[in-house]
Amino acid sequence: MKNNVNHEKNDKHEQILRAAIKTFARKGFYNTRISDIAKEANVADGTIYLYFRNKDILLVSLFEESMNQIIHMVQERLAEIDDPIEQLRTFIKFHFELIKKDKFLAEVISVELRQSNKFIKEYKNIKFKEYLNIISGIIRNAQAKGLVAKHLMPGILKRMVFGALDELTLIWVLAGDSKYSIEKLSSDATEVLMNGIAIKK
Amino acid sequence: MKNNVNHEKNDKHEQILRAAIKTFARKGFYNTRISDIAKEANVADGTIYLYFRNKDILLVSLFEESMNQIIHMVQERLAEIDDPIEQLRTFIKFHFELIKKDKFLAEVISVELRQSNKFIKEYKNIKFKEYLNIISGIIRNAQAKGLVAKHLMPGILKRMVFGALDELTLIWVLAGDSKYSIEKLSSDATEVLMNGIAIKK
DNA sequence: CAATATTGAATGAATCGTCATTCATTTTGA
DNA sequence: TCAAAATGAATGACGATTCATTCAATATTG
Numbered sequence: 001m002k003n004n005v006n007h008e009k010n011d012k013h014e015q016i017l018r019a020a021i022k023t024f025a026r027k028g029f030y031n032t033r034i035s036d037i038a039k040e041a042n043v044a045d046g047t048i049y050l051y052f053r054n055k056d057i058l059l060v061s062l063f064e065e066s067m068n069q070i071i072h073m074v075q076e077r078l079a080e081i082d083d084p085i086e087q088l089r090t091f092i093k094f095h096f097e098l099i100k101k102d103k104f105l106a107e108v109i110s111v112e113l114r115q116s117n118k119f120i121k122e123y124k125n126i127k128f129k130e131y132l133n134i135i136s137g138i139i140r141n142a143q144a145k146g147l148v149a150k151h152l153m154p155g156i157l158k159r160m161v162f163g164a165l166d167e168l169t170l171i172w173v174l175a176g177d178s179k180y181s182i183e184k185l186s187s188d189a190t191e192v193l194m195n196g197i198a199i200k201k
Numbered sequence: 202m203k204n205n206v207n208h209e210k211n212d213k214h215e216q217i218l219r220a221a222i223k224t225f226a227r228k229g230f231y232n233t234r235i236s237d238i239a240k241e242a243n244v245a246d247g248t249i250y251l252y253f254r255n256k257d258i259l260l261v262s263l264f265e266e267s268m269n270q271i272i273h274m275v276q277e278r279l280a281e282i283d284d285p286i287e288q289l290r291t292f293i294k295f296h297f298e299l300i301k302k303d304k305f306l307a308e309v310i311s312v313e314l315r316q317s318n319k320f321i322k323e324y325k326n327i328k329f330k331e332y333l334n335i336i337s338g339i340i341r342n343a344q345a346k347g348l349v350a351k352h353l354m355p356g357i358l359k360r361m362v363f364g365a366l367d368e369l370t371l372i373w374v375l376a377g378d379s380k381y382s383i384e385k386l387s388s389d390a391t392e393v394l395m396n397g398i399a400i401k402k
Numbered sequence: 403c404a405a406t407a408t409t410g411a412a413t414g415a416a417t418c419g420t421c422a423t424t425c426a427t428t429t430t431g432a
Numbered sequence: 433t434c435a436a437a438a439t440g441a442a443t444g445a446c447g448a449t450t451c452a453t454t455c456a457a458t459a460t461t462g
Contacts, residue, residue: 213437213438239440244438244439245438245439245440246439246440246441247438247439247440248437248438248439248440251437251438
C-alpha cells in the first residue's frame with residue numbers, strides 16, 4: 001500500500017491549510033503554535049515553511065484561497081437570477097449554506113479577519129472587498145430598478161448586511177448551537193434585511 | 202489593597218487604561234508590548250502590574266469598566282422614553298454618539314472583543330451580554346405592543362442590530378471620517394433597521 | 403537488470419530574539 | 433522616619449524560524 005502515494009491526496013499544501021483552519025478555529029491565530037498545526041497536519045514543523053513563507057502568510061493564504069472559491073460559487077448562483085431582490089435573498093441563503101458546510105472556516109473568517117486585515121502588513125484584503133462588492137452591486141442594480149431607495153448608500157448597506165450575517169455566523173459557530181437553527185437564523189435574517197432594504201410595494 | 206476596582210479616583214489606574222486603549226487601538230492587543238503601554242502612560246513597566254494582574258486582565262478590565270459606563274448611560278437615556286420603537290431609534294443614535302466621542306475605545310471593542318471573548322479564559326463577558334440584552338429587551342416590549350412581528354426572535358434580532366452597527370463602527374474608525382460621516386451612517390442604519398424590524402403601519 | 407548516483411522533499415532539534423513578569427532597590431510624601 | 437508606591441534591569445520561558453541531515457524516489461550507468 002505504500003507504493004506510489006503521489007497520485008493519492010498527498011497534497012501537503014491543502015493538508016496544511018485544513019489543519020491550520022481547524023487549529024486557528026480552536027485556539028485562535030495568536031495562540032496557535034506552528035507546531036500545533038504541524039501535529040494536526042501530520043507533518044514536521046519545518047515542512048510548513050516549504051509551503052508558506054511564515055505564519056502570517058499562512059493565515060493570509062487561507063483567507064485568499066477560501067474567498068476565491070466562495071466568490072466563484074456565489075457569482076455562479078447569482079448569475080441565474082435576474083431580479084436584484086431575489087439575488088439578495090439568494091445571497092443571504094447562500095451565506096448560511098456556506099457556514100453550515102464549513103464551520104471551522106466560518107469561525108476563522110469571522111473571528112480573525114478583522115485582526116489580520118488591520119495588523120498583517122502583507123495583507124491588502126482585496127478578496128474580501130470583492131466579496132462585499134457583490135452585495136453593493138446587487139443593491140445598485142436594485143436602485144436602478146426603483147426597488148431600493150436611492151438615498152441609501154450601497155457602501156453602507158453592504159456593510160450592514162455583512163455585519164448582520166457575520167454576527168449571526170458568530171453565535172452559531174461559537175455556541176454550537178442548539179439554541180437557533182441555521183434555518184431560523186437564515187429566515188429571520190432574510191426577513192429583516194429584505195424588509196429593511198427593499199421598498200415595500 | 203492596591204490592586205482592584207473601587208479606588209475610583211486613582212490617577213494611575215485611569216492613566217494606564219487610557220494608554221492601553223490608545224495603544225491597543227493602534228497596534229492590536231497581541232502586537233502591543235507592556236512596555237509600549239508603559240511608555241504611553243509615562244510609567245515604568247512594573248507599575249502596570251501594581252494595577253493589573255497581567256496583560257489579559259488589563260484588556261478585560263478595559264472592557265468591563267467601559268461597558269459599565271456605556272450601559273449606565275444608555276439605560277439613562279432609554280428610561281426617558283416609553284415607546285419601544287423610539288427607544289430602538291435612540292439606541293442606534295446613542296451608539297454613533299459614543300463612537301464619535303471615543304474613537305480609540307470603539308476601535309478596541311470592535312476589533313478585539315471577539316478574540317478576547319473566545320480566548321481569554323478569565324473573561325466571561327457578562328457586561329457585553331448585558332449590553333446586547335438591552336436591545337432584546339426593547340424588542341420584547343415592542344412585540345408585546347404589537348409593534349414587531351412576534352415570530353422574529355429577540356435573541357437573533359439583537360445580534361443583527363449589533364452586528365450591523367458594529368460593522369459600520371469599523372468602517373468609520375478604520376477609514377477615518379473621510380468617506381461616510383457619522384451622521385450618514387447613523388441615518389442609513391436607523392432607516393434600514395427600523396424598516397426591517399418594526400411593523401409598517 | 404542491478405548497482406550506484408542524484409535530487410529534492412521532509413524532518414525536527416537547535417538557535418536566537420522577544421517579551422511578560424518579577425523583585426531588589428529607590429523615591430515619595432505623610 | 434518609614435511604609436507605600438514606583439522603578440526598570442534581570443530573568444526565564446516560549447516559540448517562530450532555520451538548516452544540517454535523512455530518506456525515498458527516480459535517473460544513470462555498465
